[in-house]
Amino acid sequence: MSSIDAIAGKPRILTGDTPTGQLHLGHWVGSVKRRVELQHSHDCYFIIANMHAYTTRLAKSEDIRRDSIAIVRDYLAMGIDPEKTTIFLQSEIPAIAELTFLFAMLLPFNRVMRNPTLKTEIEVKGLGESYSFGFPLYAVGQTADILAFRPVGVPVGEDQVPHLELTREVARRFNQIFCGVDEHAEDEDHSKLGGVFPIPHADVGVVGRLAGIDGINKMSKSLNNAIFVADDAKEVEKKVKKIFTGRQSPTEPGDINNVLFQYVRTFIKDEARVKELEEKYAKGDNIGDGHVKLEVAAAINELLAPMRERRAKYEGRDDLVLEILKAGCERANKVAEATLERVKAHANLVHWPRHVRYV
Numbered sequence: 260m261s262s263i264d265a266i267a268g269k270p271r272i273l274t275g276d277t278p279t280g281q282l283h284l285g286h287w288v289g290s291v292k293r294r295v296e297l298q299h300s301h302d303c304y305f306i307i308a309n310m311h312a313y314t315t316r317l318a319k320s321e322d323i324r325r326d327s328i329a330i331v332r333d334y335l336a337m338g339i340d341p342e343k344t345t346i347f348l349q350s351e352i353p354a355i356a357e358l359t360f361l362f363a364m365l366l367p368f369n370r371v372m373r374n375p376t377l378k379t380e381i382e383v384k385g386l387g388e389s390y391s392f393g394f395p396l397y398a399v400g401q402t403a404d405i406l407a408f409r410p411v412g413v414p415v416g417e418d419q420v421p422h423l424e425l426t427r428e429v430a431r432r433f434n435q436i437f438c439g440v441d442e443h444a445e446d447e448d449h450s451k452l453g454g455v456f457p458i459p460h461a462d463v464g465v466v467g468r469l470a471g472i473d474g475i476n477k478m479s480k481s482l483n484n485a486i487f488v489a490d491d492a493k494e495v496e497k498k499v500k501k502i503f504t505g506r507q508s509p510t511e512p513g514d515i516n517n518v519l520f521q522y523v524r525t526f527i528k529d530e531a532r533v534k535e536l537e538e539k540y541a542k543g544d545n546i547g548d549g550h551v552k553l554e555v556a557a558a559i560n561e562l563l564a565p566m567r568e569r570r571a572k573y574e575g576r577d578d579l580v581l582e583i584l585k586a587g588c589e590r591a592n593k594v595a596e597a598t599l600e601r602v603k604a605h606a607n608l609v610h611w612p613r614h615v616r617y618v
């Protein structure tokens with residue numbers, strides 16, 4: 260690996276979140292838990308994709324700014340260490356915007372529009388026919404968010420796998436068109452064969468799709484069905500009580516594949532207890548949903564308690580969060596600029612030396 264692929268010999272990963280709200284338990288199980296584990300062994304870049312939030316929150320730019328800071332506060336609460344990782348704002352990295360434009364040429368229009376995650380978002384977010392040109396463009400932009408850092412892995416939830424597939428296609432095409440990598444080359448050989456981009460893989464978390472408390476959609480910050488990591492203990496209990504299963508009585512055999520039992524398996528740590536609850540519930544052995552919900556809420560509160568403690572230090576201290584982001588942007592720009600320099604050299608876009616204020 261060359262020095263721009265890895266700092267101190269550590270493989271690089273990149274992932275992030277859109278500031279369309281605060282972080283919820285889906286983020287924890289789908290991606291952030293994995294990030295907290297990987298920060299010791301990997302060179303980690305975490306992007307706050309604020310430009311992408313403009314696709315659906317154009318008229319609420321103050322909220323995007325507020326949530327960008329809130330998400331970083333959530334990261335810190337969840338145990339991401341800003342000394343070990345680089346947390347940065349998408350809008351402060353000019354190389355990402357430049358790469359987006361070039362990468363848009365590498366993807367057939369219809370290929371972008373076929374992306375099932377975009378289709379689902381258009382449907383569940385009620386975007387109808389009125390979405391902006393920027394909305395599908397964000398899927399292209401995401402390929403640039405990732406490839407600007409040339410990571411080997413991307414820890415994400417299941418819904419992001421189609422986006423990552425687009426990213427892999429862009430990386431392959433760039434390497435083939437501009438770096439002479441053979442079209443039959445194996446993905447893992449691209450760097451060795453002179454490709455600028457390693458072909459990154461999706462690293463899906465322990466639970467790739469946590470359902471929301473509505474029991475229908477995935478837990479999502481924009482769908483009003485989320486338990487947020489910043490919720491207090493009472494709020495968690497209130498929300499867990501709302502989980503809808505449709506079961507009528509404690510003696511009715513229950514479906515252990517319902518949303519409540521996904522939470523049981525995800526958050527109750529004692530495996531023997533999980534098994535016991537599953538058996539009783541499946542039989543309808545006098546076990547009410549209300550009781551199961553109490554145990555689930557207690558388990559979630561146990562998970563969130565240390566996060567609440569860590570968050571306290573940053574509550575009302577946007578200045579501290581902004582300092583972390585600024586330092587992160589400086590580091591991120593160095594890497595993204597180095598990538599862009601190589602991209603431009605390969606794509607015949609160098610006419611004189613480039614100078615960017617961050618570097």
Ligand code: ATP
Nearest residue numbers: 276277279285289415416467468469478479480481
């Ligand atoms: P939005 O509603 O604005 O799309 P979101 O809740 O889907 O927000 P994102 O910012 O789109 O959150 O996703 C950030 C990361 O968290 C992605 O890796 C995504 O796959 C993961 N993630 C989001 N929701 C879940 C979930 N319910 N289960 C597992 N992973 C999730």
Ligand code: MG
Nearest residue numbers: 277418479480
């Ligand atoms: Mg999403």
